[in-house]
Amino acid sequence: MRLTSFTDYGLRMLMLMASAPERAYSTAELADAFGLSRNHLAKIMQSLSRGGLIETRRGGGGGAVLARPASEIRLGAVVQHLEQGQALVECFAGDGGNCTIHAQCRLKARLRSAETAFLSDLDRSTLADIALEPIAQTE
Amino acid sequence: MRLTSFTDYGLRMLMLMASAPERAYSTAELADAFGLSRNHLAKIMQSLSRGGLIETRRGGGGGAVLARPASEIRLGAVVQHLEQGQALVECFAGDGGNCTIHAQCRLKARLRSAETAFLSDLDRSTLADIALEPIAQTE
DNA sequence: CGCTAATAGGTGCTGTAAATGCGAATTGAA
DNA sequence: TTCAATTCGCATTTACAGCACCTATTAGCG
Numbered sequence: 001m002r003l004t005s006f007t008d009y010g011l012r013m014l015m016l017m018a019s020a021p022e023r024a025y026s027t028a029e030l031a032d033a034f035g036l037s038r039n040h041l042a043k044i045m046q047s048l049s050r051g052g053l054i055e056t057r058r059g060g061g062g063g064a065v066l067a068r069p070a071s072e073i074r075l076g077a078v079v080q081h082l083e084q085g086q087a088l089v090e091c092f093a094g095d096g097g098n099c100t101i102h103a104q105c106r107l108k109a110r111l112r113s114a115e116t117a118f119l120s121d122l123d124r125s126t127l128a129d130i131a132l133e134p135i136a137q138t139e
Numbered sequence: 140m141r142l143t144s145f146t147d148y149g150l151r152m153l154m155l156m157a158s159a160p161e162r163a164y165s166t167a168e169l170a171d172a173f174g175l176s177r178n179h180l181a182k183i184m185q186s187l188s189r190g191g192l193i194e195t196r197r198g199g200g201g202g203a204v205l206a207r208p209a210s211e212i213r214l215g216a217v218v219q220h221l222e223q224g225q226a227l228v229e230c231f232a233g234d235g236g237n238c239t240i241h242a243q244c245r246l247k248a249r250l251r252s253a254e255t256a257f258l259s260d261l262d263r264s265t266l267a268d269i270a271l272e273p274i275a276q277t278e
Numbered sequence: 279c280g281c282t283a284a285t286a287g288g289t290g291c292t293g294t295a296a297a298t299g300c301g302a303a304t305t306g307a308a
Numbered sequence: 309t310t311c312a313a314t315t316c317g318c319a320t321t322t323a324c325a326g327c328a329c330c331t332a333t334t335a336g337c338g
Contacts, residue, residue, distance in 0.1 A: 296321105
């Protein structure tokens with residue numbers, strides 16, 4: 001059972017943004033804070049932006065800001081958005097996969113139920129609950 | 140959010156074995172039923188065997204049989220065993236990964252909780268609940 | 279007020295690493 | 309001697325990370 005690194009990194013970015021919701025974080029700053037590639041994070045940022053979770057501004061002084069208060073952004077929703085297109089098992093994919101059971105499969109429903117349980121449990125928390133302390137700007 | 144195909148196939152194998160617990164299924168038969176590679180399934184079968192979920196017998200008339208009644212094998216336990224070694228996120232891995240947050244990360248606990256919720260939900264069902272009808276041997 | 283330069287998000291491509299799937303050869307039981 | 313699990317090792321696929329470049333916006337200067 002695995003989440004993509006895409007999701008992992010996206011969560012870290014949001015955690016940091018939630019720490020100081022009033023200011024804009026640039027991808028360069030986030031990449032620096034986490035020791036990751038700037039361009040890579042830019043892709044994730046774009047996904048978050050399209051998902052309506054953050055708002056971005058170009059140009060000097062630009063960057064990304066949470067679109068809503070951190071306390072209104074539920075973790076399950078975030079994960080669900082970032083994991084878009086990731087099928088839990090083959091037969092959950094768009095084309096249904098090549099499973100030969102299919103018709104009489106009673107497992108599918110149980111997996112969906114479990115998936116929902118996973119997301120619901122995450123939805124009990126919001127970004128405000130996991131916000132980081134602002135990174136030390138001592139230098 | 141994804142389970143490995145390893146787990147997916149393992150579940151399918153168990154579903155079929157649960158349909159006729161008295162007989163032994165060979166990897167060849169299972170591979171044929173699902174249209175998958177025999178050698179590949181053999182690896183999964185071995186894992187199931189080491190996990191104590193099935194018992195195997197070599198030689199003529201051999202194959203695999205459930206180690207316990209289907210109604211006593213919980214799905215969460217099966218998934219947990221087959222997904223062994225799959226870290227939900229980087230920092231769940233053995234070496235802890237390269238996450239820079241780490242110390243003050245409050246996300247980790249929520250993810251663990253959600254993971255448990257996922258498995259607990261699956262544990263509400265047993266193999267008996269998802270057993271397949273025996274495959275039609277009409278041809 | 280307009281031009282310019284610097285900032286910062288957005289996108290496509292490519293190399294690399296790891297997971298996956300498969301085949302062949304081996305070992306053990308009947 | 310045949311059947312079938314077991315083990316080893318290779319090929320393929322996929323996801324990941326990084327690089328280079330493009331576009332848009334802002335700030336500052338003339």
